[in-house]
Amino acid sequence: MTDSLFTQPLPQDRYRGKTDPVLQLEKINVTFDGFRALTDLSLSIGVGELRCVIGPNGAGKTTLMDVITGKTQPDNGRIFYDQTIDLRTLSPVEIARAGIGRKFQKPTVFEALTVLENLEIAQKNDKSVWHSLRAKLSGEQRDRINEVLHLLRLTDSSQRAAGLLSHGQKQFLEIGMLLVQEPHLLLLDEPAAGLTDAETEYIAELFRTLAGKHSLMVVEHDMGFVESIADHVTVLHQGQVLAEGSLRDVQANEQVIDVYLGR
Template structure:
């Protein structure tokens, strides 16, 4: 089922290998007043990779997502998406249209609207809420919504006002709102926060399914969840990359143990 939804190749896909970077950050610096939130940060994420970013509070994880999505402008450095798109001068809307979707930690669904209506709005991000609700969906768009409802286990709740969903269902709906837009790169901030064990297990399985067809960058504190999903982990500390590698490798790193994992 996911195959038909997530294999809409872009023209350049056939020239890409999974080792090619979908996102490259080089020497990014971000300063708030005189505080250095990111310092000379360089990071590369491969096509189809599932990357986890971990690190203590204040390490710069949210700021990292903010500069990728255009919410915050870096003072210096370059951000290259899909090998030749320079994100540094683009607006958040342009970046989203280029294929980068972001899910914030707190669900931000339209609570008065039904589950399906939320997905319809997400499909037509370029229109206002009411215009998009009145606009007719194509058959293909309806199919895509149905597939996402099924994938996120929301089919039987499709007519319910979203405000009546559980916290986990709202998180799933928001992930669905990203998926209907078919992003190439998904940025997810603590997607497992507040989920039940069963929901966490399902979301881990879902992310593993999405990886390969999408690239994912997941910021997460729950090490059990990171262990289940991550191929490769980046540890941030004080706005810099402290370590990178498999979870086992970074867990064995003395500096990572000192500043984040504890002894």
């Protein structure tokens, strides 16, 4: 890697020893028409941590993200962000403004607008397209956007319509749209899906570098990618936490092998 970002000391070095949770879920239950999507799920993510969440299809990974971001209200249980903010009392917009950003499986960008305009809209407090494209950016905001363009290798495509980008570039752009908002916690749903080997390697390096400055929760099926980034892994199965710990511990867990990894 030649980018200066990756030659600097990793941000997580400055966060070692901090164990305060940025996110706590306690005994979360979610039922859809009698189907238990989550059952007594408890999870805690520390400040600056990079957590990977894995599990078979239907394990509850997407529902977990929906609960954290306010899209789905749990039947019961507690969800605290930054130790004191009760997420169950906030709307999805309020949760995003509090510092939780989410990237969905399929890139969600404004395809008719340029890469630069997508980042400008993400940066603004007033998210209406009409207002955002006419509002003035501060020098600090402009510098932040330029930094993110460079970070995600999109500088040369800044004036290109987002709809003309490759799938990988759209994935990078959506991550950039989160980063310009300076979230404390990033929720990333299958960020390596559809990427080339080179793009996957780069995004893994990026996530390892972001950890510390941000907390990250990555939902992913690509075990090679998980192995390249994970310090701590949570395995979900049938809406419950099946196992949790280091990747090595999880890979050696007999229950995980039986229901997910295979023999």
